[in-house]
Amino acid sequence: MNQNVKMLSGLLIVLLMACFLSGCGFKDIDKRLFVVSVGIDPAKNNSKKFLVSLKFAVPTGEKISNEFLIISQEGDTIAEAVRIMKSKVDKEIDFSHAKLIVYNQELMKAGMDPNLYYWFIRRRDFQEMSWVAIGKPSALAVLKGKPKSERLPSNALFLALGRDGTETAYIIPEFLFDFKKRFGEKGLDPLLPIINAKKDNFEINSVALLDKNKLKLKLQSKETMILNLFLTENPKTALKINDGEDSFVIDTQAVKTKYKLITENQKQPYIKVDMSVDGRIEEARFNVRNKDLDKYEKAAGGYVSKQVKAVLVKMQKENVDPIGFGLRYRSRHMGNDDWKTWQQLYPTIKFKVNADINISDTGLVG
Numbered sequence: 001m002n003q004n005v006k007m008l009s010g011l012l013i014v015l016l017m018a019c020f021l022s023g024c025g026f027k028d029i030d031k032r033l034f035v036v037s038v039g040i041d042p043a044k045n046n047s048k049k050f051l052v053s054l055k056f057a058v059p060t061g062e063k064i065s066n067e068f069l070i071i072s073q074e075g076d077t078i079a080e081a082v083r084i085m086k087s088k089v090d091k092e093i094d095f096s097h098a099k100l101i102v103y104n105q106e107l108m109k110a111g112m113d114p115n116l117y118y119w120f121i122r123r124r125d126f127q128e129m130s131w132v133a134i135g136k137p138s139a140l141a142v143l144k145g146k147p148k149s150e151r152l153p154s155n156a157l158f159l160a161l162g163r164d165g166t167e168t169a170y171i172i173p174e175f176l177f178d179f180k181k182r183f184g185e186k187g188l189d190p191l192l193p194i195i196n197a198k199k200d201n202f203e204i205n206s207v208a209l210l211d212k213n214k215l216k217l218k219l220q221s222k223e224t225m226i227l228n229l230f231l232t233e234n235p236k237t238a239l240k241i242n243d244g245e246d247s248f249v250i251d252t253q254a255v256k257t258k259y260k261l262i263t264e265n266q267k268q269p270y271i272k273v274d275m276s277v278d279g280r281i282e283e284a285r286f287n288v289r290n291k292d293l294d295k296y297e298k299a300a301g302g303y304v305s306k307q308v309k310a311v312l313v314k315m316q317k318e319n320v321d322p323i324g325f326g327l328r329y330r331s332r333h334m335g336n337d338d339w340k341t342w343q344q345l346y347p348t349i350k351f352k353v354n355a356d357i358n359i360s361d362t363g364l365v366g
Contacts, residue, residue, distance in 0.1 A: 032094040036068070037154045039139030040078070040116060041104040048074040049113075052081035054093070055143045057153045068153035070143055078119045095126045099158055101176065102139040102195065103132070108208065108215035112190075117180055128177040131161045134192045134208050141197040148200055157195065160204055169228045169237035170205040170221055183212060186339045187326025194218065209320045217318040219311070226311045229257050229275065230323045238282060241300045248284035250300060250359065252277055261329055263345070270350040271325060275308065277355065281362045288362040297357045304355035312351045319347060 039053040053072040060067060071088055075081030086093060101120060107113075120126045135142035143154075150156040159165030161173040172193050182190040190210040196203040205221040219227060228235055239250045256276045263269040281288055281296065288296070315321065329342045 031091050033069075033089055033091040034094050034096070035098040036152075037100040037102065037143050037157070038095075038098055038120075039102045039104075039135060039143045040107065041139045042106050042110075043074040045074050049076050050074065050078060050081060050107075050116075051140070052078055052085075053140045053143055054082075054085060055154060057097070066146065066150045066153050066155070068146075070140070072140065077115060095123060098126060099130050100154060100161070101130055101132045102135040102142045103192070104139045105134045105136060105194070105208065105215065108134060108192070108210060111214045112183070112210065114183075117176065117183075120176060121180055128175070128180075130176045131158075132174050132176050132179045132192060133161070133204075134194045136194060136196045138197075142195050142202065145197050145202050146200060147202065157202065160202075161193070167236060168205075169225045169232065169235040172207045172224060172228050172231060182322075185327060187321060187328070187330050187342060188324040189320045189322050191322045209315065209318070209322055211320055216320050217315065219314075222307075223311050223314070226308055227315075227322065229255055229308070230259075239277070239279070239300070239304060241296075241303050246284075246286050246299070248286075248288065248296065249282045250277070250279040250357070251282035252279040253360070254278040259323075259325070259328075261325065261332065263329070263333075268350055269345060270352050271312075273308065273312070273351060273353040275304065275353070275355040276358070277304070278358045278360065280360050284362075290362055293359050293362070297359050300357040300359070301355045304357065305353045308355065309351050309353045312353070316346065316349070316351075321346065 033056045035054045036057050037055040039055070041051040041053070043049055043051045051072055051074050053070055056069040056071070058065070058067040058069050071085050073081040073085045073088070075084065082093065101117075103116065107116065117132070120130070121128060142157075145156075147156045160171060163171075163173070172191065174192055179190055179192070182188050189212070192208045192210070193204055194206045194208055205224060207219050207224045207227065208215050209217040209219065225237055228237075234254055234256065235252075237252050237255070239252060241248050241250065254277070257273065259271055259273045261269070261271055277300075326339075326342045326346060329345075330338045333341070
């Protein structure tokens with residue numbers, strides 16, 4: 001009897017407490033608008049800083065659709081623009097499905113405002129696994145894209161950046177959490193893939209390199225592919241070897257890149273890069289013979305070594321380090337002046353690149 005009284009008393013207390021609750025923050029799914037992509041451009045109005053654009057997926061019942069809605073608003077901060085945008089819609093704006101942040105390259109050139117990425121990280125409903133990129137000619141133009149192969153809003157870009165669809169060494173995806181880390185980590189600089197908006201399509205085959213403040217260098221497609229050999233484990237690509245009239249293309253099956261900083265007891269410190277490439281000849285302008293594979297491997301090794309070194313020197317001249325040579329140096333030389341020493345060392349350090357090419361066969365046609 002006493003046990004039943006205790007249970008009823010407890011239930012009554014819970015019911016009474018519920019009566020005093022004014023409600024909770026939860027809203028049903030049919031009262032939410034889900035953002036899939038965010039674009040940030042410079043404001044057209046000089047009195048404001050940013051033009052923030054949100055791309056919403058528009059549900060159409062059970063049928064799969066790529067219909068979307070884009071709303072833009074100028075503001076001095078992203079938070080201000082989003083708050084004003086709430087007055088333009090009839091549902092709660094939800095960022096839990098937002099997977100892409102696109103920045104206008106002019107913002108990157110002018111100087112990176114920390115609020116451009118900190119706002120997303122501070123929000124509990126935004127995924128730090130979201131991708132970040134630069135949009136050309138603008139972030140809004142990228143959001144407006146509607147490729148014919150796309151079944152869901154922005155899904156074509158998600159497949160390309162996430163490598164769930166296409167696999168290519170010309171795309172270097174960048175996550176929001178890594179982007180933030182690169183801004184704060186000494187010896188590792190930020191990078192952003194560049195999305196070129198085309199009519200009913202897009203193109204991603206170049207990358208922008210930043211220092212801790214602004215955009216410093218844009219790599220072309222071939223240079224982007226070479227940089228990706230350092231950043232991606234075993235990337236699949238095709239290496240075009242320009243050996244005069246005997247040009248040919250190697251389809252890579254495995255690529256391994258490692259480097260070592262040689263700084264102790266050396267008059268001239270250098271970075272030793274060893275690259276191992278296994279592949280087969282995919283295309284050639286001449287009659288390829290198996291007995292000459294050693295000759296082709298030697299020619300390919302020398303050519304690839306020169307190309308890789310040229311990209312490393314190009315990044316060095318702009319004093320950007322997306323690979324993390326400085327971070328490696330600091331991990332091996334711990335001290336109060338390790339960062340200062342590396343800053344003095346990096347502009348003059350030499351690169352020694354050795355590419356070991358192993359061609360397994362010449363393809364189906366011998």
